[in-house]
Amino acid sequence: MTMIEAIQNALDIAMGDDDKVVVFGEDVGYFGGVFRCTAGLQKKYGTSRCFDTPISELGIVGTAIGMAAYGLKPCVEIQFADYMYPAYDQIVSEAARLRYRSAGEFTCPLVVRMPTGGGIFGAQTHSQSPEALFTHVAGLKTVVPSTPADAKGLLLAAIADPDPVIFLEPKRLYNGPFDGYHEKPVVSWKKHDLGEVPDGHHLVPLGSAAIRREGQAVTVLAYGTMVHVALAAAEATGIDAEVIDLRTLLPLDTPTIVASVQKTGRCVIVHEATLTSGFGAELAAVVQRDCFYNLEAPILRVTGWDTPYPHAQEWDYFPGPDRVGRALQQIMEA
Amino acid sequence: MTMIEAIQNALDIAMGDDDKVVVFGEDVGYFGGVFRCTAGLQKKYGTSRCFDTPISELGIVGTAIGMAAYGLKPCVEIQFADYMYPAYDQIVSEAARLRYRSAGEFTCPLVVRMPTGGGIFGAQTHSQSPEALFTHVAGLKTVVPSTPADAKGLLLAAIADPDPVIFLEPKRLYNGPFDGYHEKPVVSWKKHDLGEVPDGHHLVPLGSAAIRREGQAVTVLAYGTMVHVALAAAEATGIDAEVIDLRTLLPLDTPTIVASVQKTGRCVIVHEATLTSGFGAELAAVVQRDCFYNLEAPILRVTGWDTPYPHAQEWDYFPGPDRVGRALQQIMEA
Amino acid sequence: MPDAPRLSLHVPEPEWRPGDQPDFSHVKIPRAGTIRRPEINEKPEDMRDLAFSIIRVLNRQGEAVGPWAGTLTDDELRDGLRHMMTLRAYDARMLMAQRQGKTSFYMQHLGEEAISCAFRMALEPGDMNFPTYRQAGLLIAGGYPMVTMMCQVYSNDKDPMHGRQLPVFYSSKEHGFFSISGNLATQYIQAVGWAMASAISHDRKIAAAWIGDGSTAESDFHAALVFASTYKAPVVLNIVNNQWAISTFQGIARGGSGTFAARGHGFGIPALRVDGNDYLAVHAVAKWAVERARRNLGPTIVEYVTYRAGGHSTSDDPAAYRPKTESDAWPLGDPILRLKLHLIARGLWSEERHKQAEAEVLDGVLAAQREAEAIGTLHTGRRPSPRDMFEDVYAQMPAHLLKQRHEAGY
Amino acid sequence: MPDAPRLSLHVPEPEWRPGDQPDFSHVKIPRAGTIRRPEINEKPEDMRDLAFSIIRVLNRQGEAVGPWAGTLTDDELRDGLRHMMTLRAYDARMLMAQRQGKTSFYMQHLGEEAISCAFRMALEPGDMNFPTYRQAGLLIAGGYPMVTMMCQVYSNDKDPMHGRQLPVFYSSKEHGFFSISGNLATQYIQAVGWAMASAISHDRKIAAAWIGDGSTAESDFHAALVFASTYKAPVVLNIVNNQWAISTFQGIARGGSGTFAARGHGFGIPALRVDGNDYLAVHAVAKWAVERARRNLGPTIVEYVTYRAGGHSTSDDPAAYRPKTESDAWPLGDPILRLKLHLIARGLWSEERHKQAEAEVLDGVLAAQREAEAIGTLHTGRRPSPRDMFEDVYAQMPAHLLKQRHEAGY
Numbered sequence A, B: 001m002t003m004i005e006a007i008q009n010a011l012d013i014a015m016g017d018d019d020k021v022v023v024f025g026e027d028v029g030y031f032g033g034v035f036r037c038t039a040g041l042q043k044k045y046g047t048s049r050c051f052d053t054p055i056s057e058l059g060i061v062g063t064a065i066g067m068a069a070y071g072l073k074p075c076v077e078i079q080f081a082d083y084m085y086p087a088y089d090q091i092v093s094e095a096a097r098l099r100y101r102s103a104g105e106f107t108c109p110l111v112v113r114m115p116t117g118g119g120i121f122g123a124q125t126h127s128q129s130p131e132a133l134f135t136h137v138a139g140l141k142t143v144v145p146s147t148p149a150d151a152k153g154l155l156l157a158a159i160a161d162p163d164p165v166i167f168l169e170p171k172r173l174y175n176g177p178f179d180g181y182h183e184k185p186v187v188s189w190k191k192h193d194l195g196e197v198p199d200g201h202h203l204v205p206l207g208s209a210a211i212r213r214e215g216q217a218v219t220v221l222a223y224g225t226m227v228h229v230a231l232a233a234a235e236a237t238g239i240d241a242e243v244i245d246l247r248t249l250l251p252l253d254t255p256t257i258v259a260s261v262q263k264t265g266r267c268v269i270v271h272e273a274t275l276t277s278g279f280g281a282e283l284a285a286v287v288q289r290d291c292f293y294n295l296e297a298p299i300l301r302v303t304g305w306d307t308p309y310p311h312a313q314e315w316d317y318f319p320g321p322d323r324v325g326r327a328l329q330q331i332m333e334a
Numbered sequence C, D: 001m002p003d004a005p006r007l008s009l010h011v012p013e014p015e016w017r018p019g020d021q022p023d024f025s026h027v028k029i030p031r032a033g034t035i036r037r038p039e040i041n042e043k044p045e046d047m048r049d050l051a052f053s054i055i056r057v058l059n060r061q062g063e064a065v066g067p068w069a070g071t072l073t074d075d076e077l078r079d080g081l082r083h084m085m086t087l088r089a090y091d092a093r094m095l096m097a098q099r100q101g102k103t104s105f106y107m108q109h110l111g112e113e114a115i116s117c118a119f120r121m122a123l124e125p126g127d128m129n130f131p132t133y134r135q136a137g138l139l140i141a142g143g144y145p146m147v148t149m150m151c152q153v154y155s156n157d158k159d160p161m162h163g164r165q166l167p168v169f170y171s172s173k174e175h176g177f178f179s180i181s182g183n184l185a186t187q188y189i190q191a192v193g194w195a196m197a198s199a200i201s202h203d204r205k206i207a208a209a210w211i212g213d214g215s216t217a218e219s220d221f222h223a224a225l226v227f228a229s230t231y232k233a234p235v236v237l238n239i240v241n242n243q244w245a246i247s248t249f250q251g252i253a254r255g256g257s258g259t260f261a262a263r264g265h266g267f268g269i270p271a272l273r274v275d276g277n278d279y280l281a282v283h284a285v286a287k288w289a290v291e292r293a294r295r296n297l298g299p300t301i302v303e304y305v306t307y308r309a310g311g312h313s314t315s316d317d318p319a320a321y322r323p324k325t326e327s328d329a330w331p332l333g334d335p336i337l338r339l340k341l342h343l344i345a346r347g348l349w350s351e352e353r354h355k356q357a358e359a360e361v362l363d364g365v366l367a368a369q370r371e372a373e374a375i376g377t378l379h380t381g382r383r384p385s386p387r388d389m390f391e392d393v394y395a396q397m398p399a400h401l402l403k404q405r406h407e408a409g410y
């Protein structure tokens, strides 16, 4: 199953199980979403549970908050993460704080799905990775799957969660895994080890990381597309890296991270977002705090550069296996 | 001079010097701003250079971007930093990227001023410190003054800057310095060492930190109100702390920071914003990277808690001299 | 182009500033009873006139006249008067309490009491308001305990929000009062979403959104009109035009449109303007709009024409930007005096009963205040625990937050 | 409430979907020449009718009729035809180039050529457009070099934006074409700000804002109307209603309002609707609105009624959501054929000259394409250096970015 199918499947299951689940966003109704993640849902569940909206991200999230407060469980789509900014006020000032403000009287069980990340020549407005803008906000949970099975299991967990969850879908992984070698043909999810998706109510609890590759020499912290890049870099360099797929950024699975770095003594962090104040900064701060006496070298971050996301230079911007590999070598030599 | 007067003075000088400088925002015209930072400017420069706007932060920043592209130099006010979210899309997607997008053909010499931080019992919507939401964005500069003189000098530098600058004004410092002891009477800026403000075209270049207190034992990185809290904590504990006032968060004065930590071997970071993904994370990541072999203890962060900003519990939330002092003691014992 | 004149910027200005003499005599105010009452299913395009007029019921003699009269019983009218008097007395005490340092901040309703008090009486249990900070009348008229309101204002140990929110940011699900945000306008679109949810669920409840004149400039207002118009959401979109947004007169937000109600015309949403200082008119129009929503006929915009007689908040001094006499010159009068006159004219009330009622109301407020203060105020007595600051960020406290709570010593 | 019926959600649906037979016969299209032309200083409230009509000049016989006719000379008309033909040919080649893998993405104008081409002719040098991705006619009609446009689409070494932007996101200050953002609607309010700046500076330049039907739902649209209305900014607020927003029909964005132009009524902004496939009508209305702005009379909303005959972009296949025959059934015809017919009817053109012009235009486009491809395409030839990726983030490269550039090997 592709990640798109897995997401569609999760939405289908959630809607089938619970009338309170409603799905809406730009082009998600009749057409089924520009990436087809909501294909067939309007036909199956009717126009009042799956519908197109006006092009207003503020309106999408704003109405969803009202619906969540009423008692529904909206799972809305922002067409690209790059377009979430008009809804940012509603997410940060409203969804994230409703429970707190009202001391639990009103709550906001809301999922905001959005395709994220680069690798499709989408330039500045179809490539961004804004996760750090969510992890800084108390009251939100932030999730980034890297496999179809996780996409399904985490999305079902997000919908079941009583609080607002930002669900970032690495669009470069929608149709197949991606290891950063864009010249190589894409392996489809069907033919990939990680392409298997359990049937039915498969749940992956929020807040638990997965160790994708065990290793003794260095810990790589990654999420989304970068998990596959990190695995490719480990293969390519032959360095005995332990690759941790964070899956949920907030709440963070600190115990898994700390246990690994305490074992390896080295840590490389990889993400697509710009370096400065990226989520890697938080990871570095946590790791140096909790593993200070185990660290044998400075923590390295391999990330997007501190520039807007370019078009032609996409593969110079994207943190590929070469850059990650160089970081692995550098940290082993440190 | 108070910080309010210093800001007003900077605006007056900039408007007097250059017809292209225009000032607008909610209540900034006739009334002169809810904090009085623009008092008298409309009268002096006329309604088309200083005027009230509709309550639309998006509209304020959006029109300012158009004006900047035309060739004016807008310096706009967002009434509280907590209300910048409706303008966030315009700031992040537009102001920050205009030069890049157009390869320098269109530029955005824009200053967005906003009162920031807590300490006035303003609760969730009058207390936030959103600096990390700006430092993550390539194309922006982010400034936080801690004294009247710096407020003036940095604001004049920001207005002269050819790129968009986010200018965060710690509102708790508007009328007097504040060391975190809210029960003690406030000393006015007039009677304070740091209350002196040079006349005329006083410029403080963006990107340079100031060492507010020299010390050998530990480096404290702070900005805004927290500079004064850090100084108070150093006094109270008697620890030989070097207190660095960052002044500009982006571009960051890394050399000054690194030189200090290389000397002291210890680093405590203090900010009011929530911990997770706060700007302190970036500081910790940079310090551990550049001073790894000098560090004798894990870097500590003393920050606002990962909750929304409460009303009644303001002084439990606010990182005061006690908490900073405990961190100094802890790091010295580590 | 060379022959074109040079451009210049138009910046709207109020007609008078401190020192000037306000004169509203040119403001066209329709006589009470003269504005028609359309059928609730009348087409929006056939009722555009109602956005440029003012629906009024009470005339200068205190008589209720015209097609919008008669929606309330005698008892209801007496209740209405008492609600408004209670709100005013409550405001006065809390304002004073703030001046005495018992809390950090307060916002009063002076002159605007009719709007939230009368609107509340047009709703059914289960309906939900998404209020701003100037609709406490919804709670008072709904019978919400005043002691609890005061505990909220004092942020004491019995504040249902555990001291987390700014004073006057009440919340009561049971009383159909959605938690106040403080970010202007954000809840306007949420009200539309709540109403859509009711429709999706084939429920019967409707929502009421609230916004001030100044805040209509915000983005959420537009989103609300777009979504309400598209999905015909069962929501009443209230705009309280009290002429001022802090120091900014309504001309800045309104721009070239004649009225705020007219904003609805671009969306095909029926829009009514009503005398916000006329309890009977407010109730009648609210009832009409609520019924429209309830019958699945879609949203209605209601603009309440009123005047913010007090400061914006305890942090504001209006003398800095408007003539002190503007409030007295304001032509729509005082809502309490007008309803009192009506009741007297109808033989349902008298000066003595009014005095007596004033005393009773004050007693009630004072008793509540004593009770609240016995619990605590912002700086004294029993206050919420700092421990509480860490609760309700999430349904379940995550590990990092628990760790922080421990670090804080709780 | 118990007797109220249960609510239900209204979700607007297009009249037909794939498989259905589209039939526009009930759509009221005024006869050409029948809509009045107001004075440019007519009061907005006296011209509300123009938001619910369609101004048209070219009739079915290709004659230019009515009060809006006669704004263009014969030469200008022939130029107009050539601009539209050039844009169409350019689109066709670039679409093909994308299919051939020479670039990543493309967006065409098919059916909408008249709007940007004719509008451009109503502007003066120095005026500034804030376009969306479907107004390349502003560049073509303005004489911007096509080779440069192609270099942008190919992101090659001669792309003025150094390969940073998505194809079709042109920028040219000299040609009054503001850098395209990609975030819908954001530039609508910037255009208002630019126009305000011109007024503040006592300049003579005006701005033109552009937006699609679907994007009017965005917040920036509201902000633009609020600010333009309040400060009477010298700006033309264009709305290109091409019936579709990707797969979403215009009824979702429009909701209960009759037209998009009607959105202006809530702001007192004059709003005109015009046949977007009628080059003459577009030019005449644009000229009217531009003159209003230039004379400091404030903003005008213009809604262009047109049809997006092609896919939304190269990533889109409209057959999935609308009948394939909808485009042919669309009643306003093809803008190129209509202007051609007019020129022939006036004896200024012939079938032969048209064929010849087609060949010339194609030759021009092919020559430009050869020149551009000789420089490079997205994946071949001379491409912008990765070094360039680090430039122009700031006027001066800060130390951290320089360090990153070095780390990247440049």
Ligand SMILES: Cc1ncc(C[n+]2csc(CCOP(=O)(O)OP(=O)(O)O)c2C)c(N)n1
Pocket: B026, B055, B079, B083, B086, C134, C182, C183, C184, C211, C212, C213, C214, C215, C216, C240, C242, C244, C245, C246, C308, C312
């Ligand atoms: C998003 C946002 N921007 C600015 C403010 C600051 N502010 C608080 S109240 C107010 C004026 C509101 O005026 P209006 O909407 O007319 O309501 P009124 O106070 O008159 O009832 C302003 C600007 C805010 N709370 N939220």
Ligand SMILES: Cc1ncc(C[n+]2csc(CCOP(=O)(O)OP(=O)(O)O)c2C)c(N)n1
Pocket: A026, A055, A079, A083, A086, D134, D182, D183, D184, D211, D212, D213, D214, D215, D216, D240, D242, D244, D245, D246, D308, D312
């Ligand atoms: C803020 C934002 N939200 C969503 C998108 C994705 N998107 C690109 S074009 C489009 C449809 C726009 O439709 P319309 O405004 O009618 O313009 P048209 O394409 O028809 O010219 C959408 C939803 C975007 N670019 N920006």
Ligand SMILES: [Mg+2]
Pocket: C212, C213, C214, C240, C241, C242, C243, C244, C245, C246, C308
């Ligand atoms: Mg008001």
Ligand SMILES: [Mg+2]
Pocket: D212, D213, D214, D240, D241, D242, D243, D244, D245, D246, D308
């Ligand atoms: Mg469209």
